[in-house]
Amino acid sequence: MRSLTIEGAWIHEPKAFHDARGSFHEWFGSEVVGDATGRALALAQANLSVSRRGALRGVHFADVPPGQAKYIKCVRGAVLDVVVDIRTGSPTFGRWESARLDEENNRSVFLSEGLGHAFFAMTDDATVVYLCSQGYAPEREHGIHPLDPELAIDWPADIRPLLSAKDEVAPTLAEMKRLGRLPSYEACRAFRSGLPPA
Numbered sequence: 001m002r003s004l005t006i007e008g009a010w011i012h013e014p015k016a017f018h019d020a021r022g023s024f025h026e027w028f029g030s031e032v033v034g035d036a037t038g039r040a041l042a043l044a045q046a047n048l049s050v051s052r053r054g055a056l057r058g059v060h061f062a063d064v065p066p067g068q069a070k071y072i073k074c075v076r077g078a079v080l081d082v083v084v085d086i087r088t089g090s091p092t093f094g095r096w097e098s099a100r101l102d103e104e105n106n107r108s109v110f111l112s113e114g115l116g117h118a119f120f121a122m123t124d125d126a127t128v129v130y131l132c133s134q135g136y137a138p139e140r141e142h143g144i145h146p147l148d149p150e151l152a153i154d155w156p157a158d159i160r161p162l163l164s165a166k167d168e169v170a171p172t173l174a175e176m177k178r179l180g181r182l183p184s185y186e187a188c189r190a191f192r193s194g195l196p197p198a
Contacts, residue, residue, distance in 0.1 A: 001036035001110070004097050007090070008112035008188070009083045010036050011099055016106050025106050027073050028131065033110060034198025041069060041110075042196075045132040051079070051121035056146050056161040058118025059084050059170075063140040064183040065191050067113025069133040077126035078102035081109050082153055084116035086144065088177060090185035096153050101128075114188035118146050120155050142181055143170035150174055 001012045012032065016025040026032075033041050051057065059082070062068040072081060084096040100122075101107050111117055119128060143166065146153060150173050155161060176182050 001032060003036075004083060006083055006085045006092050006095060006097050006115065008115055008192070009097065010110045012108040012110065014106055027106065027108055028071060031198075033071070037110065037112075038198055039192065039195045040198050041071060041131065042133045043131055045135045046129065047132065048127065048129050051126045051128070052162070053121055053124045053126070054159045054162045055121040055126070056118065056155065056163050056167070058082070058167070059086070059116040059144040059146050059151070060118065061086060061114065061116045061142055061144075061183070062134065062137070063142070064114045064188050066134050067183070067188070067191065069111065069113050070117060071108060071110045071131040072101065072117070072119070073108040073129050074101035074103065075127050075129055076103050077121065077123035079119040079121055079126050079128055080156065081119045082117070083109065083111050084118065084144070084151060084153070086116040086173065086176070086182050087114050087185040087188050088182050093185070094151065094173060096151060098154070112188065113191060114183040116144060118153070120159075120161065122156065122159070142176070143167055144173050144176055145170040148172045
């Protein structure tokens, strides 16, 4: 695993083994994650979503504490996966980083509590699985409009985005900051420092 440019996010690019039967790779390993991040990933929930081409999900995040760390992989088709730094006081606040996840490159993305997450389905039947450190709790879950001009995420220009009704009316980053609904960088760092070590 290697760090992304946003502190608290990593990408895993495992080696795949191919033979006449097909292929094999280890897409998650607690030791691999622990060695890279210095922390254990508690597993509270595992999700699977199937999206048609153009589906745009996010930008989603949860209140910290406890937040929700995620380990994301695309097992069929392809998605553009995006991590957004929404932590007030962070040196990279408002920045985003993307990675193509697909069934060929076998990549996974890990993001810590307090970071925003979104993905764009590049193919029909894009199937994403993700491991979560906390279960879904609607009262702690929030969204930022993925087409917010301030974020200016470079979504594919040749595919019309399809948003959920909830994401369609999500506030902008500036609105969420003004409302005091964004996690703070210091609170996120403090929370992570209290997690069990790897």
